[in-house]
Amino acid sequence: MTPIDVGLLVVAGIAAGAVNTIAGAGSLLTFPLLVAIGIPPLAANVTNDLGVIPGNISGAVGLRHELVGQGARLRSLLPIAAIGSLAGAILLLSFPARTFELVAPVLLLVASGVTAAQPALARLAQRSTRPRHHPLRVVTGAIATYGGYFGTGIGVLFFAALGVFVDDRPVRLNATKQMLQLTSNGVAGILFAFVAPVHWGAAAIVAVSSAVGGPIGARLSRRISETALRAVISTVGVVAAVILAVRFF
DSSP, rough: HHHHHHEEEEEEEEHHHHHHHTTTTTOOOOHHHHHHHTTTHHHHHHHHHHHHHHHHHHHHHGGGGGTOOOOHHHHHHHHHHHHHHHHHHHHHHHHHHHHHHHHHHHHHHHHHHHHHHHHHHHHHHHTTTTHHHHHHHHHHHHHHHHHOOOOTTHHHHHHHHHHHOSSSOOOHHHHHHHHHHHHHHHHHHHHHHHHOOOHHHHHHHHHHHHHHHHHHHHHHHSSSSSHOOOOOHHHHHHHHHHHHHHHHO
């Protein structure tokens, strides 16, 4: 990596740590950059997963007060997130790297679309009168499986699902999202650290910088405009998806 690459990763890592805490789509910033500096997509994916974990941890610490009273909810959902994440990580490593290269642009578009549509998804679900607890566990497992395969955008998906199925204040749901995101990235990351083609230099840079960004995001989450943030992140994701598609197809 050149000094410019390192500098860009530091900035992107800080931004990703903050964004993951606020909205959960920080990997839409770091994953495309890792690919842009020459890391193959599969290696960039697993490197990014490991890199954002410290930011997830520091963000969760910053939101710890919002987790008070959520013990039962976390005990119900975190084991499911762990199992789903492990399944997705195994799925990722079971197929050739070319398979991931082919689906990565589509997954980026999905993550970007869900980021943009999150408020509408939450409003739609709030009108539902169906029992909510069992569907939430099923959806949590599905999102975590996606997260183990391709971690980008899982925070947005978790937050949208919680907004659909849980009647609670957004700031508390954001804290729950942070724990689910941490569990999903963390379980997959443990496996990736031993058997995946991790670019450890880049992972270390993103890890340190995202850890710095996590507490920043925790403070900003109480005052920043989520609408503007979603618009920026979604645009970045779409542009990255187009670039990857042109590159690989």
